[in-house]
Amino acid sequence: MSDPQQTAGFGAYVRAEAEAGRLVVQPRMGFGDPATMRAGLAATRAAAARTVGTITVDAHTRVGHLAAVESALRDGVALNGYPLVTHPVATTAEVLAGIHGPDFPVQVRHGSADPLGIFRAMLAVGLGATEGGPVSYCLPYGRTPLVESVDNWARGCELLTRLRDQGLEPHLETFGGCMLGQLCPPGQLVAISVLEALFFAQHGIRSISVSYAQQTHPGQDREALAALRRLCRELLPVSDWHIVVYAYMGLYPQTHDGAYRLLGQAAELAVDGGAQRLIVKTAAESQRIPSIEVNVRALEYAAWAARRPQLPPAGATADPEVYEEASALVGAVLDLDPDVGRALLLAFRKGYLDIPYCLHPDNRGRTRSYIDADGRLRWESTGGLPLTALPRPRRRRFGSADLLADLSYVRRKFDGSER
Amino acid sequence: MTDVRTTARQTVVVTSMASDSHTWNLVFLQLLLEELGYDVVNLGPCVPDDLLVSRCAAARPAFVVVSSVNGHGHQDGLRLIGTFRSHPDLATIPVVIGGKLGVAGQDSARAWELRSAGFDEVFEEDTDPATALAAFAASLPRAVAPDRRPATLPAAR
Ligand code: B12
Numbered sequence: 001m002s003d004p005q006q007t008a009g010f011g012a013y014v015r016a017e018a019e020a021g022r023l024v025v026q027p028r029m030g031f032g033d034p035a036t037m038r039a040g041l042a043a044t045r046a047a048a049a050r051t052v053g054t055i056t057v058d059a060h061t062r063v064g065h066l067a068a069v070e071s072a073l074r075d076g077v078a079l080n081g082y083p084l085v086t087h088p089v090a091t092t093a094e095v096l097a098g099i100h101g102p103d104f105p106v107q108v109r110h111g112s113a114d115p116l117g118i119f120r121a122m123l124a125v126g127l128g129a130t131e132g133g134p135v136s137y138c139l140p141y142g143r144t145p146l147v148e149s150v151d152n153w154a155r156g157c158e159l160l161t162r163l164r165d166q167g168l169e170p171h172l173e174t175f176g177g178c179m180l181g182q183l184c185p186p187g188q189l190v191a192i193s194v195l196e197a198l199f200f201a202q203h204g205i206r207s208i209s210v211s212y213a214q215q216t217h218p219g220q221d222r223e224a225l226a227a228l229r230r231l232c233r234e235l236l237p238v239s240d241w242h243i244v245v246y247a248y249m250g251l252y253p254q255t256h257d258g259a260y261r262l263l264g265q266a267a268e269l270a271v272d273g274g275a276q277r278l279i280v281k282t283a284a285e286s287q288r289i290p291s292i293e294v295n296v297r298a299l300e301y302a303a304w305a306a307r308r309p310q311l312p313p314a315g316a317t318a319d320p321e322v323y324e325e326a327s328a329l330v331g332a333v334l335d336l337d338p339d340v341g342r343a344l345l346l347a348f349r350k351g352y353l354d355i356p357y358c359l360h361p362d363n364r365g366r367t368r369s370y371i372d373a374d375g376r377l378r379w380e381s382t383g384g385l386p387l388t389a390l391p392r393p394r395r396r397r398f399g400s401a402d403l404l405a406d407l408s409y410v411r412r413k414f415d416g417s418e419r
Numbered sequence: 420m421t422d423v424r425t426t427a428r429q430t431v432v433v434t435s436m437a438s439d440s441h442t443w444n445l446v447f448l449q450l451l452l453e454e455l456g457y458d459v460v461n462l463g464p465c466v467p468d469d470l471l472v473s474r475c476a477a478a479r480p481a482f483v484v485v486s487s488v489n490g491h492g493h494q495d496g497l498r499l500i501g502t503f504r505s506h507p508d509l510a511t512i513p514v515v516i517g518g519k520l521g522v523a524g525q526d527s528a529r530a531w532e533l534r535s536a537g538f539d540e541v542f543e544e545d546t547d548p549a550t551a552l553a554a555f556a557a558s559l560p561r562a563v564a565p566d567r568r569p570a571t572l573p574a575a576r
Binding site for chain 1 (some may be wrong): 436437438439440442443445446447448449451452453454461463465466489490494496498519521522523524544549
């Protein structure tokens, strides 16, 4: 820890905690009102857990619709996040004062395919950690053409590297391990997370985290984390990287018990799977934006669950299926072009990457997934994916009730009302 | 009585609004409306007001289903419906809205506001969408029972 630039960053903080054997936990938190946002950050910092802070940006700002932010602020309408671009720099500096620092780094989470305005606002207040990616902040987040998102994200990465002039090492997390939150088989999630990390590295980012969102089957999720770690070791040209697990990102259990048990399972997955950071979900997830209190409870519960004695790690016996699938996808995509951004564009055009149920026009839409009898997420049709594994024959009819049943699998399981 | 088999299928537009990127709700509603016998035009996520209005004016749908779950539905909805209703071809086309419309759970005052602003129906989170939409479709003045056919997979291209 001799390099001051390294110690000032988000990545360095998480790695130092990991070396001390502690899982870092983080909320999904964002409020439109600066005083509430500040109180939320302060409460996160004070929670009985190793935490980092989050500023989640509101949905109008994500699509660059700043007039809607202004009218909401004027009319006192509550936003679903913090309008980072609209609040004056001095206001955001006050939100962060005395809270954000090397011992409590704050990350900006935003979901924008055109993040330059958000990045400029971050730079103005000395925030250096954020997340996203050219694919994962495009296909699930609106109608921006993929080609524009790739270009915006390349320029965005380069803009973030200017933080080094302020003595801060920028940190970027891939959102590719989430893709629509549910029903995307783990092999493709791992592949997109790795490809986005390679894209970041190609555009000058040296501190990276790779994400993976908990899916339907704990064993398969452990295999996915093993695959993610192995591919990063094989391919990532940076030494400062870590794995972040997201507690389930699909239809969340509606019961209090179910919500906490699912979060507990995510914490176990993070520890057993060798992740260094966990982003929690709260008991309010199925209904509304969580309050500060509900978030703090989730953070403390997750930190407690992560300290419980764990099962011996699955280790060498782990089924390599997810690794093989992810590795085949990553290899095929990288072979398309030495420039990762161009390779990603070609991959979606050819259907080498194809997200089930994604409505974005740049997604081919020829793949489908299903949940098998054991609860594993599998391919029903692989479309143009460069995979040899034989998919299950297509279901002849698939209606709204079938879709809802697949989407609610985890909710049903944890709310205790099987079928 | 109209023979349902000879009646041309009617179109329904399913859409989100400018700020909302959630799509599972849209995919679900498309399947549901296809099962009710409609052809569905799914405009997808983050639909700017102008695009929504022009696509609806072109499609001349039997009705429009607006879905929003990101918590901005109330604000986006009030803004949209003004523009929508002021288009000469869209003044009387039935429009419903549903989902998770605010950031703090259900709010009947807000639902009332949306109705007064021009939505024909506001569906709160606890209504079953299948029952609600079937009942709404049946309540429409020119309701001819649309032709039923097995649902197709959404957006499979
Ligand atoms: C998956 C998910 C995502 C995915 C979406 C991927 C995609 N492309 O769809 C990702 C991760 C990208 C995402 C992003 C965000 N999300 Co989100 N997401 C969810 C989650 C976990 C599940 C949603 C889902 O898949 N639903 C499946 C469908 C079938 O169900 P549904 O949407 O609930 O719709 C049902 C009913 O509402 C009803 N319905 C819906 N519309 C209509 C319309 C009519 C007319 C009728 C009759 C019925 C009806 O029918 C459906 C079936 O029952 C929910 C929480 C949850 N429910 O567990 C949060 C949730 C919807 N998200 C939320 C938010 C705020 C966001 C973000 C803004 C980030 C943030 N600030 O946290 C961004 C969106 C950015 C943007 N521009 O909008 C909030 C909304 C809060 C609120 N309304 O108070 C929720 C509730 C989470 C939370 N508690 O904070 N999200």
